[in-house]
Amino acid sequence: xxxxxxxxxxxxxxxxxxxxxxxxxxxxxxxxxxxxxxxxxxxxxxxxxxxxxxxxxxxxxxxxxxxxxxxxxxxxxxxxxxxxxxxxxxxxxxxxxxxxxxxxxxxxxxxxxxxxxxxxxxxxxxxxxxxxxxxxxxxxxxxxxxxxxxxxxxxxxxxxxxxxxxxxxxxxxxxxxxxxxxxxxxxxxxxxxxxxxxxxxxxxxxxxxxxxxxxxxxxxxxxxxxxxxxxxxxxxxxxxxxxx
Amino acid sequence: xxxxxxxxxxxxxxxxxxxxxxxxxxxxxxxxxxxxxxxxxxxxxxxxxxxxxxxxxxxxxxxxxxxxxxxxxxxxxxxxxxxxxxxxxxxxxxxxxxxxxxxxxxxxxxxxxxxxxxxxxxxxxxxxxxxxxxxxxxxxxxxxxxxxxxxxxxxxxxxxxxxxxxxxxxxxxxxxxxxxxxxxxxxxxxxxxxxxxxxxxxxxxxxxxxxxxxxxxxxxxxxxxxxxxxxxxxxxxxxxxxxxxxxxxxxxxxxxxxxxxxxxxxxxxxxxxxxxxxxxxxxxxxxxxxxxxxxxxxxxxxxxxxxxxxxxxxxxxxxxxxxxxxxxxxxxxxxxxxxxxxxxxxxxxxxxxxxxxxxxxxxxxxxxxxxxxxxxxxxxxxxxxxxxxxxxxxxxxxxxxxxxxxxxxxxxxxxxxxxxxxxxxxxxxxxxxxxxxxxxxxxxxxxxxxxxxxxxxxxxxxxxxxxxxxxxxxxxxx
Numbered sequence: 001x002x003x004x005x006x007x008x009x010x011x012x013x014x015x016x017x018x019x020x021x022x023x024x025x026x027x028x029x030x031x032x033x034x035x036x037x038x039x040x041x042x043x044x045x046x047x048x049x050x051x052x053x054x055x056x057x058x059x060x061x062x063x064x065x066x067x068x069x070x071x072x073x074x075x076x077x078x079x080x081x082x083x084x085x086x087x088x089x090x091x092x093x094x095x096x097x098x099x100x101x102x103x104x105x106x107x108x109x110x111x112x113x114x115x116x117x118x119x120x121x122x123x124x125x126x127x128x129x130x131x132x133x134x135x136x137x138x139x140x141x142x143x144x145x146x147x148x149x150x151x152x153x154x155x156x157x158x159x160x161x162x163x164x165x166x167x168x169x170x171x172x173x174x175x176x177x178x179x180x181x182x183x184x185x186x187x188x189x190x191x192x193x194x195x196x197x198x199x200x201x202x203x204x205x206x207x208x209x210x211x212x213x214x215x216x217x218x219x220x221x222x223x224x225x226x227x228x229x230x231x232x233x234x235x236x237x238x239x240x241x242x243x244x
Numbered sequence: 245x246x247x248x249x250x251x252x253x254x255x256x257x258x259x260x261x262x263x264x265x266x267x268x269x270x271x272x273x274x275x276x277x278x279x280x281x282x283x284x285x286x287x288x289x290x291x292x293x294x295x296x297x298x299x300x301x302x303x304x305x306x307x308x309x310x311x312x313x314x315x316x317x318x319x320x321x322x323x324x325x326x327x328x329x330x331x332x333x334x335x336x337x338x339x340x341x342x343x344x345x346x347x348x349x350x351x352x353x354x355x356x357x358x359x360x361x362x363x364x365x366x367x368x369x370x371x372x373x374x375x376x377x378x379x380x381x382x383x384x385x386x387x388x389x390x391x392x393x394x395x396x397x398x399x400x401x402x403x404x405x406x407x408x409x410x411x412x413x414x415x416x417x418x419x420x421x422x423x424x425x426x427x428x429x430x431x432x433x434x435x436x437x438x439x440x441x442x443x444x445x446x447x448x449x450x451x452x453x454x455x456x457x458x459x460x461x462x463x464x465x466x467x468x469x470x471x472x473x474x475x476x477x478x479x480x481x482x483x484x485x486x487x488x489x490x491x492x493x494x495x496x497x498x499x500x501x502x503x504x505x506x507x508x509x510x511x512x513x514x515x516x517x518x519x520x521x522x523x524x525x526x527x528x529x530x531x532x533x534x535x536x537x538x539x540x541x542x543x544x545x546x547x548x549x550x551x552x553x554x555x556x557x558x559x560x561x562x563x564x565x566x567x568x569x570x571x572x573x574x575x576x577x578x579x580x581x582x583x584x585x586x587x588x589x590x591x592x593x594x595x596x597x598x599x600x601x602x603x604x605x606x607x608x609x610x611x612x613x614x615x616x617x618x619x620x621x622x623x624x625x626x627x628x629x630x631x632x633x634x635x636x637x638x639x640x641x642x643x644x645x646x647x648x649x650x651x652x653x654x655x656x657x658x659x660x661x662x663x664x665x666x667x668x669x670x671x672x673x674x675x676x677x678x679x680x681x682x683x684x685x686x687x688x689x690x691x692x693x694x695x696x697x698x699x700x701x702x703x704x705x706x707x708x709x710x711x712x713x714x715x716x717x718x719x720x721x722x
Binding site: 048049050051070071072075076080081083086087089090091092097100101104105108140141157161 | 668669670671673674675676677678679680681682684688689691692693694695696
């Protein structure tokens, strides 16, 4: 699904990623853990194609060179980023936004546009799975949403847009335990043999609910250690300083 | 407008020219030209006298120069003041007699005039250069006592109403362009809604400039008698030409006791090319008088076209408890310039006004909001709320807000809020990450920014305006 070799990224002449290697197969869920400033969010931005980074190294997604694709092309080809801080867009209805996005992605896949009735039915079904109040969907996008509502909205979008490769950027931050459980079960219900996940997190807490196949420790722009769930538990006990 | 199935991904889709034989007035501005216009319109003497009075006034008046956008001196002797398709000389009795080329032109613009294909719920007056081509739904409106016709027809058939109200809101001597219009105006719409009548459909005028080297001098007069209501829409387009063309309109609205007028504009005149060559000079005077108590006038404008837009749709709140509203979106891209806003003059007690202005600037364009809120001494307990938001794209455009605020009594309140922001990179990234390309993302964000104004437009226009907002900004971020 995703192959990264010797990835380096800098912004404003500041090196952030300094030679990162990772390979993710279909069906796998990889967790990336690391202290503040280790480059976790940069990795999420670079994979989704955000502007402003100087990049070198190899970035392959489904055998294709990611570096040549714009942000929207990547999204249309099934890369989804659940944002750490979903941005507010005043005046834009949440419902309409999601429908526009879905139709754009369906079109790229060669599927027919979804009509309003079918869309609303789909939306109702997926919202109720995540315990989202339907009224939220007719509000302006992310405007005045609580932390939990914002994150649930990200997961809802994931479930409706049906991407292949999903990056969760600190999806657990700002969530209380009930919201965390709902979000985690939303992610778990979407896991299958064809989909891959990169879960970026600070704490082991999220991984208690979303079981990773692999855990990597990111420190100073490099993966310094890889392992299984035990690594996450070790980190939680000893802290990041001991791992290096 | 309905029934349109057009690819929007092109620069200016209304840029075509209709090849048609014209009758023109002699070139230049002179008494001869004015007499020519008056004669061809078969006007009574009082109308000609009125025009000549304006022409004499024009000789001693000067072009204003306080506005932000400067423009090269206009040679008024090098313009045609009247141009009309030859086939319109003897006014066609019915649509069957109208030149098919004209019908085709409006069809291409998305305005079917044929009886069978008329837009449902909208009566249209179609003005081509200096004449009205056709007015739909006329009979149905007549049954209710509503008059909706070209102003040239109203001058002949309803002289008392025209004499009473024409120039009563924008006097002949108002300012240079208003005076010029009074001398040479050619066509536009006339609306009269009788007392206690709610106009059953939207009334609209569609203005088209076609001929080259020709100025369009539209004159519109709308009177809402006691307790009546009308919603009026106007749309405008012009062919792509390298020369600048002048559109100097006067629009007067009069609302009597308990009457309401809602006036919406979607202005999409040719804006000139990417290098700022050509485009329409849109120098327009629009003013409404809330003459009666509890009357209301609401202006909504979406200004996306024209090389230069210079207009301030205003309300004179004479009647006690009257209300004036101004909702505006002004979008400028490439080399376009807009200096637009409103004037709210509070004269009566308990009068209220509300101003919502959204200015969007891209490319090398310049966008100015200029507004006056003037609460006079006797306008006790009056209120104004103003909100001006500017959005900038790129770093070569400009946004300016110039509010003038006067309050002459202590019982009135004025609120003014203004913001200026750049289009947000995070918002664009978010939209892109959900599969929208750059232009779709910009269109979505800008439409969100303009929502408060867009939702004031009648349904049919709102959809069109949303698309227009997107097209106008194509290529502005990238």
